[in-house]
Amino acid sequence: xxxxxxxxxxxxxxxxxxxxxxxxxxxxxxxxxxxxxxxxxxxxxxxxxxxxxxxxxxxxxxxxxxxxxxxxxxxxxxxxxxxxxxxxxxxxxxxxxxxxxxxxxxxxxxxxxxxxxxxxxxxxxxxxxxxxxxxxxxxxxxxxxxxxxxxxxxxxxxxxxxxxxxxxxxxxxxxxxxxxxxxxxxxxxxxxxxxxxxxxxxxxxxxxxxxxxxxxxxxxxxxxxxxxxxxxxxxxxxxxxxxxxxxxxxxxxxxxxxxxxxxxxxxxxxxxxxxxxxxxxxxxxxxxxxxxxxxxxxxxxxxxxxxxxxxxxxxxx
Numbered sequence: 001x002x003x004x005x006x007x008x009x010x011x012x013x014x015x016x017x018x019x020x021x022x023x024x025x026x027x028x029x030x031x032x033x034x035x036x037x038x039x040x041x042x043x044x045x046x047x048x049x050x051x052x053x054x055x056x057x058x059x060x061x062x063x064x065x066x067x068x069x070x071x072x073x074x075x076x077x078x079x080x081x082x083x084x085x086x087x088x089x090x091x092x093x094x095x096x097x098x099x100x101x102x103x104x105x106x107x108x109x110x111x112x113x114x115x116x117x118x119x120x121x122x123x124x125x126x127x128x129x130x131x132x133x134x135x136x137x138x139x140x141x142x143x144x145x146x147x148x149x150x151x152x153x154x155x156x157x158x159x160x161x162x163x164x165x166x167x168x169x170x171x172x173x174x175x176x177x178x179x180x181x182x183x184x185x186x187x188x189x190x191x192x193x194x195x196x197x198x199x200x201x202x203x204x205x206x207x208x209x210x211x212x213x214x215x216x217x218x219x220x221x222x223x224x225x226x227x228x229x230x231x232x233x234x235x236x237x238x239x240x241x242x243x244x245x246x247x248x249x250x251x252x253x254x255x256x257x258x259x260x261x262x263x264x265x266x267x268x269x270x271x272x273x274x275x276x277x278x279x280x281x282x283x284x285x286x287x288x289x290x291x292x293x294x295x296x297x298x299x300x301x302x303x304x305x306x307x308x309x310x311x312x313x314x315x316x317x
């Protein structure tokens with residue numbers, strides 16, 4: 001599988017919610033250690049932020065609440081609000097999500113409307129980032145609690161993984177074509193999307209039953225290789241692949257495993273896997289005990305979280 005060894009579109013800005021503010025961190029600065037926010041955007045009064053994003057120029061923040069998608073300026077002024085009607089009476093079990101397209105023109109919003117009790121299907125919408133107007137939207141055949149979105153670094157598609165709890169996980173791919181949403185659903189409901197490679201040539205999934213990790217070619221989704229728990233030297237009856245990890249670089253993916261000690265204390269280990277050969281390089285010290293507190297950035301570095309809530313950027317795996 002021939003591909004570049006560097007991201008085509010490296011991630012420039014990441015966000016964290018710290019003390020009620022949407023903090024944006026400029027990764028282009030190359031800083032390591034605990035990162036300081038380049039800007040802190042304040043949500044509108046009364047809003048409880050679920051997911052969030054900040055534009056590359058650090059001038060606007062976008063976020064979802066349980067009942068709306070919202071845009072505010074860096075100074076905190078509300079630019080637009082797109083309400084999810086009717087307002088949900090359920091405050092648990094559904095997490096609307098948002099992600100900004102790479103060119104900054106579109107806010108992609110996943111709405112778990114079934115679990116929210118809105119009387120309609122789940123929806124995926126593309127909003128104009130400048131105005132909040134709906135550019136396109138589609139109904140989904142899911143009953144999701146939440147969804148994670150991955151903008152493709154080259155072709156304008158966005159991948160969406162909808163988590164349906166015990167019922168599994170569904171993966172979609174979509175892009176805007178002449179004002180409509182061109183939607184593709186990947187087969188099955190038993191794979192959880194973990195990461196999209198920095199060059200967009202492949203993606204990684206973990207089985208919903210946590211029995212293996214697989215690498216797929218993009219866009220067709222064909223499996224290049226799959227590694228079960230025993231490939232890492234563990235008992236598949238006792239150890240599981242965690243739904244976390246991602247691409248440390250275009251050529252290397254982080255895989256997380258979970259087990260328990262004899263006194264029923266959970267442990268987690270991270271491994272590095274070569275995406276071309278499937279070879280396991282060995283254990284990887286992510287400097288965190290939480291398998292979900294690791295965000296590989298695709299350039300050889302990754303983020304964990306400081307006790308302050310701000311990210312810690314690390315390198316040298």
